[in-house]
Amino acid sequence: MTVTIDVPPSQPAEVIKPEGDPGGADTLAEALHTASGRYEEFSDEAARIQWIGGWFGDAADSYREATAEAGDEHAAMGTTVERVGRAVTAYADTLRDLLRTYDEQVERKRSLDDRRTALIADIGATTEATPEVVAALRERATELRIDYSELVTDHDDLQRRVREAEDLLRQAFQAGTSLDAALSDDGGIPQFAQDAMDRPGAPGTGATPEEVRDWWEGLSEAEREAVVASYPELVGAADGLPAGARDDANRVVLDDDLATLRAKAEDGTISEAEQQVLDNAEQAEQALEDADAFEDPITGERPGGVLYLYDPGAFDGDGRVAVGVGDLDTADDVAVFTPGITTTMADTTGYTGQMMNLYESTRYNGDGSSVATLFWLGYDAPDAFYDPATLTEGRAEDGGRRLADMVDGLRASRSDDPAHLTAIGHSYGSTATSYAAGDFDLAADDVVLVGSPGAGPADHADDFSVGEDHVYVGRDSRDFVAVLGDEGWIGKGGLGLGTDPSSDDFGATRFEAEDVDRSWHRNTDEAHGSYLAHDSESLYNIGLVVDGHGGDVNTAEHSYDPWYDAPRDPEWDRDPSSGVEGESRTRDQG
Structure with missing residues (x-):
């Protein structure tokens, strides 16, 4: 008996290459x-x-x-x-x-x-x-x-x-x-x-x-x-x-x-305002080059950079920008980082490096889920510590509204495939993030506040849209900004921008965020700016939250303010770890 098996021809006859360079x-x-x-x-x-x-x-x-x-x-x-x-x-x-x-x-x-x-x-x-x-x-x-x-x-x-x-x-x-x-x-x-x-x-x-x-x-x-x-x-x-x-x-x-x-710069006809726009554009260019060249620490593949927002002339030349590392359209875990005072587009490259650190920490210590991290400067951050805007919450409220709107847009674009999304706020950006989660129904799964001068409108973690169990706080005991928030029954006379989210009264989960360098000079902006630094306690724990495993963070005791004495931080005397077991092995971005 003859058996026939119909083998299909090779198709198409030729794959035609698009012309052009x-x-x-x-x-x-x-x-x-x-x-x-x-x-x-x-x-x-x-x-x-x-x-x-x-x-x-x-x-x-x-x-x-x-x-x-x-x-x-x-x-x-x-x-x-x-x-x-x-x-x-x-x-x-x-x-x-x-x-x-x-x-x-x-x-x-x-x-x-x-x-x-x-x-x-x-x-x-x-x-x-x-x-x-x-x-x-x-x-x-x-x-x-x-x-x-x-x-x-x-x-x-x-x-x-x-x-x-x-x-x-x-x-x-x-x-x-x-x-x-x-x-x-x-x-x-x-x-x-x-x-x-x-x-x-x-x-x-x-x-x-x-x-x-x-x-x-x-x-x-x-x-x-x-x-x-x-x-x-x-x-x-x-x-x-x-x-x-x-x-x-x-x-x-x-x-x-x-x-x-x-x-125009080569011709000498560029104006001062145009030069500022060019400087901002070159920061975005360098940040994208870095992000595009970045390699996933597990697969070795390049997830690519994303210019999610670009407005180099906004806010009198400070600019608006958002640069991502990874695929925001498909990643299982997405982190949105909002910075604080003095941040402008001139800082884009440095913060993109921190997003690489966070990406690597999340991947190294995570469960294998895909990751994308986004530096978001979509609001007008105060210019300096002495800027009057730093002492008020107006720009934080505006930033919180803008942040909530941006996250709503990100959610809408992925309505059929929602990511686990973590909103991270640093310094004044933590107050802006608190406004987003407290007053504007931020559509995040988890909120992380680090180096926070106060939680803005929220008196308790349960005031946030994500719920008390999904609010995490990192505070270096030597961070001079993070001690400004009110705690206890007396408070600090309005020095900060609301309740200290690391305090016992606030009710958030506090994680270890100390720096191994305990020399006197760490009680400066160095301690305040090290929360996403290479091989830090803070970076390790934030990576766990971004990966959806906030329950695995290394918890720290809350600060508190006894009625009979000055505020106290139990972390002050703890010996910090230079490398938590399984911690991120990220490279130093400088």
């Missing part, structure tokens, strides 16, 4: 951004020389009219060239993704072809075609046919995405090729992108994070790429969008800022 596209984008800066410089100069003292009459009027017109035209062309440059930047990023997908499909086809060759060989080597043997071979052939079919479908999708990306780039160039387009209300934005932004739920319309998420999910791949390229500032700041989309958009704006402002 992302590096070349980046070079073109940089040239366009530089050209945009030149147009802007001309417009600024035209405004400066428009009025010449002592010159009046018809000729002077004609001169001023012509100068103003030329300035307006150059400003409009600068905006249009900038938008084309952003489209090219977005295309370069898209092309990188397409090439990665191509490489994956080439590998899939190679694996399927190997399976096909092995199947044919096994069929040819079969000497006894028992029903069981035939059934097994036919099952392998069926599975192979299904896998080839899926590859063909994915390959067709890849080619469609290639065509859409190229069409979008062509539209961007066509929309920006004339002065009329530059001077139009849309400034040369492709109609494709404008139509997408006119739909309900688009960023900038006052939509809720959930509505923004639904809007995004209703867009095609091409429409998403179009709005990222044409409206990157709106997309990059939109709560409810995936972190990956915000990262794509914010990197487009970052690349634009770097190229345009560096060109």
Whole structure:
């Protein structure tokens, strides 16, 4: 009896590689951004020389009219060239993704072809075609046919995405090729992108994070790429969008800022405010380079960096920024860290290093769950210890509101796959985090306060949205800021910003957070800033909380204020550990 086994053909005949060089596209984008800066410089100069003292009459009027017109035209062309440059930047990023997908499909086809060759060989080597043997071979052939079919479908999708990306780039160039387009209300934005932004739920319309998420999910791949390229500032700041989309958009704006402002700096035409924006942009650039190069300590893979928020000119040049380490869209455990006073975008690189420390601690001492850590500077932190804003809670309240909104957006973007989320606040940032959890229903699972001058509106851990059992506090006994909060029946005369969360009256879980260096100079800002330092007690315990195992932290006795004496901290006399067993083996970020 003849037995037939239908072996599927190898499909597709060839995996077609997308054409183009992302590096070349980046070079073109940089040239366009530089050209945009030149147009802007001309417009600024035209405004400066428009009025010449002592010159009046018809000729002077004609001169001023012509100068103003030329300035307006150059400003409009600068905006249009900038938008084309952003489209090219977005295309370069898209092309990188397409090439990665191509490489994956080439590998899939190679694996399927190997399976096909092995199947044919096994069929040819079969000497006894028992029903069981035939059934097994036919099952392998069926599975192979299904896998080839899926590859063909994915390959067709890849080619469609290639065509859409190229069409979008062509539209961007066509929309920006004339002065009329530059001077139009849309400034040369492709109609494709404008139509997408006119739909309900688009960023900038006052939509809720959930509505923004639904809007995004209703867009095609091409429409998403179009709005990222044409409206990157709106997309990059939109709560409810995936972190990956915000990262794509914010990197487009970052690349634009770097190229345009560096060109101005080279020409000597950069203003003081623009120089501050450039300094902030370069901090974000360095932080992203560090985060992108970071390797997971367990797998050795690079989880990648995320530019979740980028607004380098905000708060009179202090800037707003959020840089993540790991995939915020998929990580099982997510930590959001809010810093305190004196923090500006100038500190972005250093805090990103601390996020690497926290990532490693969580992975080393965790249960194998995936991790993402985020440095979030989305509020206007007070400028210094002597800043009057430091002595009040106004900015902490505003920061708490902004933090709660941001977390709501992160939650909305992952409504079908919620992460275990820990909100960590340091110093004045702990007071902001307390406002988020106490007054604005922060959608976190756990809250960690370290180096806290006070818990703001909360008198007790149970006032927080996460509940008493999910509030953790770290306080170095030599930290001069963390002793300012009120405790006991007398308090400290309003020196701090609410109740000391490490005190017995507050009811949080206090963990060990001492530094092994007990020399006198540790009673300074060094102790206050060491909570995420390499191989510290604090870092170890915070990592456990982030991993969802707060019950395993090494607990410390609470501080207390007896009515008959000064406040006391039992941790003052304990010998700290330089390396808790199983503690994070993170490298020192300096």
